[in-house]
Amino acid sequence: MLRRRLLLRGATTPPVPGLRRAFRSDASLKAIRAQSHSTKTTAASASDGPMHLALYNYPTFGGAYAALAAHLFHRRLRLRLLLLPFSSVEPFRAADFEDAGFETCYLLDFFGPKNFALELSQFIPSVIAFDHRRSTMARISHLGHCPSNLELNIDTTKSSARAVFDYLSKKFTGKKPDSDMCEKLLDQEDEERVLSVLKYIEDADLRKWQLPNTKEFQTALRDERGKLNCVTNPLVFEQLLQLDVCNLLAREESLTHNRLEAAGKLIHRPFKIQLGRGTYGECLVS
Template identity: 40%
Template sequence: MGGGGVSLCLSVYGLGDGVEASVQTPRSFSALFAHLFHTRHNLPSLILPFSSVPPLAFRLEMGVFGFDHRKSVLRHIPPANDYPGNIIINVNLEKSSSSVVYEYFAGKHKEINNSYGVAPCLLDSKDKGRVELILKYIEDGDLRRWSLPGIKAFNIGLGEWRSRFNCISNPYMYKQLLKLSAADLIAKGNSCVSSRQNSASKLLEKVFRVRLGRGFYGECLGVRADRNSDLSDEIGKLLSVKSAATGLSTDSATDTSEVAKAYGGGGSPSSSSFIIRMDEYNQWISGNSS
């Protein structure tokens, strides 16, 4: 933000964190609060995605305010006396950056003289409670607390808005954000979960046994999930239940990544992937019925 000139507000429009879709997308609310503040006070501003501005475009005389809540960011921030005084970085591990930005602009709003009919609050009274509840849900997901009712469904519902969270490609973003409600997002999330589970259940109608490594690594159940790789989480959970029902015992001590590495793949102990030739695949499923 440049004193006496045009304020440049940069917001990160990222994708979600897997199925929870929680990491960067809510930064659009930070952009909303910057937009409301500058609009309320008729201050010139330019709000852009961070990636659209080269780092060298920052001028020394500009004041830069950064907000974040991720612990991983701390190791990238030098001591305060090692960067220019016109840079202020606020990393609050107890609040989401969206909440901190809201408090920042709400506080700046109160500092400005309201004698010219400026709204007493940054948010209109009809929107304030609804937006603040959304911020609580965003914070619950951002800080990995998962304590609020329907928080997982909320994050999934919020993730469905990802493609619209860009003020350049979507000029109606701010109006749309102000109309969102936690209840609607939770309902949307639950609907998405139900739809995905139904789609995964249909795939399990054609389940078959797989002899991993031609039986060397044991057996498991599998399905053809062509063009449905996005349902891997739901498919895995349903296969686990079906495996137990068919008498295949689960072994939580098995490191699936070791099997994957044997075939040039990798992953984590509980979730791995690899690619094999079709002729080898046919050997793994030969003699097994659907």
């Protein structure tokens, strides 16, 4: 495990060419600009408390569940948080956040392209990154030293989602302001269900493939991947809380059975296919 504060030097990341904003969307940029505007009204900002930012790797389930942990942590402590998906297809630029006045930035399940994390640390007081990939570990070893406000949590023995849940759960226990507040980030009814999903995500993220039916579980998750953008799907975190390993496996088993049954019926029914769109005649398949 690598958990250290590094000091980096590097050039500013150049702007991404082109006008495409499929992931660095107008809606996301509008939310950032709205925060930038609110910081200029200092009286309102002071009364509301500092604003925090969390960028999560999209569309990975490790990133999404790490974002769920951040969502629960800030909601329970009544802290303001802007959560946004981060995709390498059309990544944010550090300059997008420069005037927004964020107190903390979490990078969940990724370290960012080139010097992204370093550039954020130049104007955000605390930048905290989580990743589990060996490729990230290799990058870190060549970066040298970086500022004390950039904290890197790189652990190749656990998934980023579990690392973030562990980190924020410990932090939550130390910051819980009153005795009436829930003892944990997760309610008792959600805890067993979510932790079970996290085990399966970690099994795949670390390429262990040791849990029963783990590949079937990953196949079942594919249908949920399109829901992981919190900008286009504001209910994503409620939906993640409800995902259940047993239900997903049962659904996948049912779908597989139906497909095999349909294929079995079709395989005994002869039909014609055209060869070369009919250029070379037809063929009877049975």
